[in-house]
Amino acid sequence: MSFIRAVKMKSKIILFYLLLSIFISVFIPDLFADNYFNRITMASDGRIVRFSHSPVTINIPSPNIPDDLKKYYIDDVEYALEQWASISEGNLRFKRIDSENADIRICWTEKMLSGEADPLGEASLVRFDSGGFYINISVLIKGIPSSSATLHNEIRSVLLHEIGHAIGLWGHSKDPNDVMYFRSKANYPTRRDKETLLKLYSYASGTPLHDFAIAELKSDISVTSDPSHLHFWLGSVYADKGDDELAINELNLALKLDPTLLKAADRLARIFQKEGMYDKAIQYYSKASGNEQSPVFLSMIGMLHFQQKKYDKAILYFEKAYQMDNKLSAAKNNALTAYHLWATDLIKDGKTESAISLLSKGLTSFPLSRMIYYDLGTAYDNNKQYDKAIEYYKKALEVDPSFLSAKRDIATCMNNLGAEKIKSGNLQESIEFCSQALDWDADCWQAKKNLELANIGIARIRYGSGELDDAKTYFDNVLKLNPNNSEAYVGIGDIYYKKGMYKDAIKYYQSALDIDPNIQYAKDGIAFIKYQTNANRIKLIIFFIALSLFLCITGMIIYRSFHHRKRITQPNQIRSKYYGKDNV
Numbered sequence: 001m002s003f004i005r006a007v008k009m010k011s012k013i014i015l016f017y018l019l020l021s022i023f024i025s026v027f028i029p030d031l032f033a034d035n036y037f038n039r040i041t042m043a044s045d046g047r048i049v050r051f052s053h054s055p056v057t058i059n060i061p062s063p064n065i066p067d068d069l070k071k072y073y074i075d076d077v078e079y080a081l082e083q084w085a086s087i088s089e090g091n092l093r094f095k096r097i098d099s100e101n102a103d104i105r106i107c108w109t110e111k112m113l114s115g116e117a118d119p120l121g122e123a124s125l126v127r128f129d130s131g132g133f134y135i136n137i138s139v140l141i142k143g144i145p146s147s148s149a150t151l152h153n154e155i156r157s158v159l160l161h162e163i164g165h166a167i168g169l170w171g172h173s174k175d176p177n178d179v180m181y182f183r184s185k186a187n188y189p190t191r192r193d194k195e196t197l198l199k200l201y202s203y204a205s206g207t208p209l210h211d212f213a214i215a216e217l218k219s220d221i222s223v224t225s226d227p228s229h230l231h232f233w234l235g236s237v238y239a240d241k242g243d244d245e246l247a248i249n250e251l252n253l254a255l256k257l258d259p260t261l262l263k264a265a266d267r268l269a270r271i272f273q274k275e276g277m278y279d280k281a282i283q284y285y286s287k288a289s290g291n292e293q294s295p296v297f298l299s300m301i302g303m304l305h306f307q308q309k310k311y312d313k314a315i316l317y318f319e320k321a322y323q324m325d326n327k328l329s330a331a332k333n334n335a336l337t338a339y340h341l342w343a344t345d346l347i348k349d350g351k352t353e354s355a356i357s358l359l360s361k362g363l364t365s366f367p368l369s370r371m372i373y374y375d376l377g378t379a380y381d382n383n384k385q386y387d388k389a390i391e392y393y394k395k396a397l398e399v400d401p402s403f404l405s406a407k408r409d410i411a412t413c414m415n416n417l418g419a420e421k422i423k424s425g426n427l428q429e430s431i432e433f434c435s436q437a438l439d440w441d442a443d444c445w446q447a448k449k450n451l452e453l454a455n456i457g458i459a460r461i462r463y464g465s466g467e468l469d470d471a472k473t474y475f476d477n478v479l480k481l482n483p484n485n486s487e488a489y490v491g492i493g494d495i496y497y498k499k500g501m502y503k504d505a506i507k508y509y510q511s512a513l514d515i516d517p518n519i520q521y522a523k524d525g526i527a528f529i530k531y532q533t534n535a536n537r538i539k540l541i542i543f544f545i546a547l548s549l550f551l552c553i554t555g556m557i558i559y560r561s562f563h564h565r566k567r568i569t570q571p572n573q574i575r576s577k578y579y580g581k582d583n584v
């Protein structure tokens with residue numbers, strides 16, 4: 001009996017535990033949940049960020065590699081999309097489109113990506129002002145592209161991971177088997193990946209999960225040797241939550257650990273854009289930089305002044321920061337941008353002399369700066385000192401021979417010099433300047449137009465002085481520049497007319513009319529030549545008729561006079577015969 005009771009007791013306990021576990025697993029699933037949901041907003045400011053529509057569009061351009069290998073790389077993307085779609089229980093559908101305005105845009109790159117990113121790929125969220133967003137996924141094609149299975153397993157892992165970010169998993173799992181583990185090697189999503197994805201889809205995009213993200217980031221920071229980007233993410237979460245002070249602390253820390261982390265400076269600047277924050281921020285950084293001579297803090301003070309367009313102070317702090325740490329290229333670039341914007345404002349206000357003296361000062365701090373040389377060129381250009389402008393544009397080109405804007409602006413200055421020469425009547429010199437303009441920029445249409453004008457001007461002068469062949473050479477030059485210049489056709493028509501080559505003259509007048517049927521001068525020219533030709537023909541006919549008449553009349557007169565003489569001489573002959581006979 002006691003055995004049976006004991007067995008009954010045991011089965012009751014087992015049943016109790018069984019029911020308890022069923023109850024817990026059904027009603028408190030999170031206790032058993034095997035996912036990393038709490039970590040998925042770490043890099044998205046502590047909020048769910050996912051596409052709310054379906055299908056999600058994706059643009060997959062052809063990578064710049066040999067044609068026979070392209071398919072392997074595109075197949076890898078399609079493989080990754082298929083994997084995520086298949087575990088989403090219908091939540092995710094993808095549609096490949098050719099437009100660059102897709103939700104997800106793949107970019108094949110040969111350049112190394114930023115250190116914070118996964119080594120072979122990077123997904124970045126780009127927000128529109130309207131509130132929408134799209135995702136850029138850069139994938140590194142390293143070394144020599146190939147079709148080898150090992151390489152493509154690696155690329156598939158990268159794509160699975162980056163597309164995971166793109167569909168809303170903006171954090172990293174701690175389990176190396178998961179696709180969303182940092183530097184994952186997984187080729188298939190795990191059950192944890194699936195559960196995390198499904199849970200993500202039970203939340204609307206924009207749902208705040210700041211506290212989860214903050215807890216996870218703090219925990220990661222405590223065990224990471226290089227936590228600069230984690231401080232940046234944490235600062236961004238605090239900023240999104242509205243904890244500005246904590247955000248500023250974290251972002252400053254990120255910048256101190258990695259002064260090249262421009263995203264942190266940018267995020268800080270966005271916090272300081274809030275009303276009433278500037279003065280507070282300047283006080284904060286002035287105090288900080290007073291306690292600690294930190295180039296990063298000096299640079300931030302510069303940034304604050306910069307955003308208020310107080311360029312003089314901004315330049316002062318940026319230059320100080322750069323002098324303290326020559327590696328702080330961000331401070332140098334910011335100083336140069338401040339010079340550029342300040343000078344641009346001065347030029348816009350017509351204060352070109354002030355702009356020139358400001359930029360000359362800038363050159364002493366940053367000699368060999370392409371931007372300052374170029375801006376000096378622009379200032380002189382605006383002042384119509386084209387020779388000086390060309391000199392500085394050329395200096396900008398010495399620093400950067402591929403600087404297209406400098407080449408175009410040299411062409412414009414050369415053309416302006418050419419235009420001045422046209423106005424002053426120095427047409428030959430104008431041709432030289434405008435030809436040089438085209439050497440700098442073959443598309444400088446103003447220079448082509450001025451060259452036409454100058455050539456036509458010279459052609460007319462030569463025509464006027466009777467140098468017809470010379471004149472034709474200049475008209476021909478115009479037609480080489482612009483085969484549709486009707487004025488040149490008319491000019492050549494005139495030359496042929498003057499030479500008496502009427503057929504050619506008509507041909508050229510007609511060409512002018514083909515381009516512009518309203519040129520009355522060409523119409524009159526053709527009509528006049530035709531009239532003159534007809535008039536000549538009539539004159540010739542009249543001449544021949546007159547000649548024929550003259551010949552006829554002359555012939556008749558001769559004939560008649562011959563007959564008359566014959567009649568007179570016949571009796572005389574008889575008489576002589578007679579007298580002769582008498583004489584005999």
Ligand SMILES: [Zn+2]
Nearest residue numbers: 118161172182
């Ligand atoms: Zn990642």
